[in-house]
Amino acid sequence: VTGGRGGRSAAAASPRVFRERLAAAVAERRSSIVLGLDPDPRRVWPEALAASDGSAADAVVAHCSALIAAAGPACVATKPQLACFERLGAAGWAALERVVAAARAAGLLVLADAKRGDIGVSAQAYADGLLGPPPGLDADALTVNPYMGEDTLEPFLATGRGIFVLVRTSNPGARDLQDAALDGGERVWERVARLVDRIDANAVVGATEPVHLVRARELMPRATFLLPGVGAQGGRVEDLAPAFAPGPHGGLVTASRSIARAHERSGAGEPAQAAREEAERLREAAWALRA
């Protein structure tokens, strides 16, 4: 869908490489929806369990593949939650590689939700493992944690892939540290937002407290916002308009449980059909917000 994948050349090492690929994919698919893949082997769809060899790892692959087949056409990307694969050990990592291949075969970008962060030499190893070519995961984008500072983000940025820095997250505990007021009045997350703008990275900004979105957009006029928290966590697509100020690729609305478990609402029908309808509903709602 989006042409050749960015390599390790000097030309690829610009934040614009990912953002241009993303903008092209969003325009072509007319979607800003990211399909979250947070598989729990105890809660896979019955059709997936039946299609698997019965192992937890294979059930997870079958579940994610069925989810991609059902909801993928309404989405521009997938976001595998690495914790859900790591908990299955080595078999889980192999399952992750198969799920990434399934997403790519469906024409979807892959955003590895790993929230990594470490000193330079270890950050380079994570960059190789998650954004590098095989045996790396070769993902198009990665979520990273800024607590350790700018030098720990550089190896990720140098890949030219999409780097989404945690700025203001969607969980209640985001208030503990991210909302703490700094000397001068600025909050910690606003300081991180300035860093993100300076290094031309992208940002994770929770959809649960839309009041932060306007301020986040002021501080990071170029960044694409990855917007978790719609659905199960209480956020509403209709409140996310400020994210789309730079254009349709300015915001990526992630949804996991609200799509994978759409069938649990009464009268919603079987899982794949319910997931397809919910993803399409989200796609239309988000597409209507574009600037």
Place this chain on the structure above:
Amino acid sequence: VTGGRGGRSAAAASPRVFRERLAAAVAERRSSIVLGLDPDPRRVWPEALAASDGSAADAVVAHCSALIAAAGPACVATKPQLACFERLGAAGWAALERVVAAARAAGLLVLADAKRGDIGVSAQAYADGLLGPPPGLDADALTVNPYMGEDTLEPFLATGRGIFVLVRTSNPGARDLQDAALDGGERVWERVARLVDRIDANAVVGATEPVHLVRARELMPRATFLLPGVGAQGGRVEDLAPAFAPGPHGGLVTASRSIARAHERSGAGEPAQAAREEAERLREAAWALRA
């Protein structure tokens, strides 16, 4: 060495469970040294490469096993850096499991250096994957990132395993965010230190700027400090005395490159012998600091 491993019972879900196991192990082995395992398949010891099947993952296992055999007797724990295993894909995760088994067979505790942090349901998946029983890694302790707030630390704490929260790290970029002054004069890392004390967790405090250690100990009188940054990053064991105020288990001095590459210093002999001598030198220097 340290008796039965803490399980998932209510009795196990206290921070004291890990700290008591650690104190017993430190006393028995007369060591506060943690052997960092950051294997780079391009830099394995020649003897390990010769003993391996030639694959990167097997070479990494052979290298770590040789390092554990040589330097392990002077140490109380190992600290595998998960990034170095993840970069090898599924084979790397299987290698990690083998290295953890080798460490355990040598009577060493296992501190998984993963620096994870995510919203509650994903933090639970990481806790299962890294601290839970197989297919989990079943590590004795884990490094975690506090940026997302207290609710994201709770699933880790509930395991009763050792939780080392990043407080003030050893890299230059630690100044960017961790040293930022909050309204009222306290720095961000001091706010995190208060949180660590309140939840009775342990702390990562870099050994590169000893001036922070005294203040960190004031704010966290009970915590065990994991002290990276000795050796390659410039920290000196002799400067770490404040860490040991609560007793010999108050500080854990981690060393990776300074042990694994001790033979690169002129006249240091072959790798295993040089590693053994450097680990023993560090053990004696740290043991002399105990309160």
